[in-house]
Amino acid sequence: MIFSKIKGVGSYLPKKVLTNKDLEKTLDTTDEWITSRTGIKERHIVGSDEQTSDLAFEAAKKAISNADISTEEIDLIIVATTTPDKIFPSIACNVQTKLGIKNCPAFDIQAVCSGFIYGLSIADKFIKTQSAKNILVIGADSMSKITDYTDRSNAILWGDGGGAVILSSSDQQGILSTHIHADGQHEELLHVPNNNIKNKIKQTITMQGSQVFKIAVNTLDKIVDEALEANNLQKKDIDWLVPHQANIRILEATAKKLQMSMDKVIVTIDRHGNTSAASIPLALDEGIISGKIKPGHLILMEAFGGGFTWGSALIRF
Ligand SMILES: CC(C)(COP(=O)(O)OP(=O)(O)OC[C@H]1O[C@@H](n2cnc3c(N)ncnc32)[C@H](O)[C@@H]1OP(=O)(O)O)[C@@H](O)C(=O)NCCC(=O)NCCS
Known part of the structure; x- marks a missing residue:
């Protein structure tokens, strides 16, 4: 029986940190309110020169390295995102180019905060039907790009980052x-x-x-x-x-x-x-x-x- 198993994981956070104390300076809010109502103390935010594809690519590199496979072995790229750099092409195609690989299918999916689970579910089916052996599944978002920083009920919640897994066919139980x-x-x-x-x-x-x-x-x-x-x-x-x-x-x-x-x-x-x-x-x-x-x-x-x-x-x- 063929199973799909997580072979490597990687993640990336942009360097800039926005704390509750920073938000106190521009919004009618307090660190105490945000911490007690949400549990959030700080979040990472992309710089003006950073895009979601950069977060996706950095996370992907680490997942590939931890899976100990070569980029040529990747036969499908799925990126879950709500904040693509452009309407098209997809971030998946962009990551494929940055990784220096060609020909494998690559596409984005949009299911907002459930996107990574949707991506894993799709990848699992590709593996179990023997349509792919090593799939790069990424979840990446720059939510700061669609956040209104004058709206205190939203500005406090969102952050930016990327995470990736290599899902591979295996004879051992995984998903x-x-x-x-x-x-x-x-x-x-x-x-x-x-x-x-x-x-x-x-x-x-x-x-x-x-x-x-x-x-x-x-x-x-x-x-x-x-x-x-x-x-x-x-x-x-x-x-x-x-x-x-x-x-x-x-x-x-x-x-x-x-x-x-x-x-x-x-x-x-x-x-x-x-x-x-x-x-x-x-x-x-x-x-x-x-x-x-x-x-x-x-x-x-x-x-x-x-x-x-x-x-x-x-x-x-
Ligand atoms: C957004 C969220 C943190 C707000 O917390 P809440 O306890 O529900 O607060 P409410 O929206 O009922 O607002 C309560 C009061 O706090 C105020 N408030 C809202 N944001 C505030 C802030 N940042 N600082 C201080 N007060 C704030 C509101 O104006 C309201 O004031 P009022 O009673 O005078 O009208 C919370 O509802 C939440 O996390 N929701 C789900 C988030 C989620 O799951 N999102 C998407 C799924 S991925």
Whole structure:
């Protein structure tokens, strides 16, 4: 039987750091409010000369090196992003060029904060149908480029970064299941409207935060049950929760549902904020580098985001 297994992980954060104290200088907010309502202390922000493709490329290089494969062995590139450098070409094509490889298919997908789980799910199917052997799956976003820094309910949340994995065919168990979903009916609760202000298009995130919060918590509860039931596993079997990082209170609610102590949750939100499609691979990489996540561990990844979209991946690392 053919399985798809994560062979290498890499991540990258831009150098510039925006702290809550920095935001206090320009917004009617406080470090205390942001920390207690979101868990965020600081986030990384791209410089004026940096693009999402740069974050994707830097993360990809590390994942390829950690997987110990050559770039020529990559036979598909999938990038999950909501903030591409241009409408087209895709970031995936851009990364392919930067890596110096040709001919393999490369495409972007857009499922906002669930994008990385969507990407893993697609890559898993390519491997299990023997259509690819080594797939570069990247989640990268520059959310600062679509954030209105005069809106205190949004400016505090978002950060920039990139994370990547090499998913390879293997005779050992890796991805046990992926589940992905969408429901487009609540678009107005979280979206980037096309506001034409004085003939200048201003595209920034609009969110009804408390309503999104409630739907996210309820949906994530169901994701956990769905993943466990599909694999005939119990809550206690999970070694690590590697969640999308939107709000520490959402992470705590999911951990409670899993009857899991927060010690078993990889938390990066305090330093990264919400980096959308990048947040799960960034957290995964941090879990590995810190020595917490080890080969053989069972990991549940889950995400909820704009669309709405949501999903999970249960992985034997
Ligand atoms: C955005 C979020 C942090 C706001 O926290 P909240 O506890 O729901 O706060 P509310 O939006 O109900 O606002 C409560 C009050 O705080 C105020 N407030 C909002 N942002 C503030 C800030 N940065 N500093 C100080 N006060 C703020 C509001 O104006 C409101 O004031 P009012 O009661 O006088 O009207 C939270 O709702 C959230 O994280 N939502 C989900 C995020 C998410 O999952 N996003 C996308 C999925 S990827």
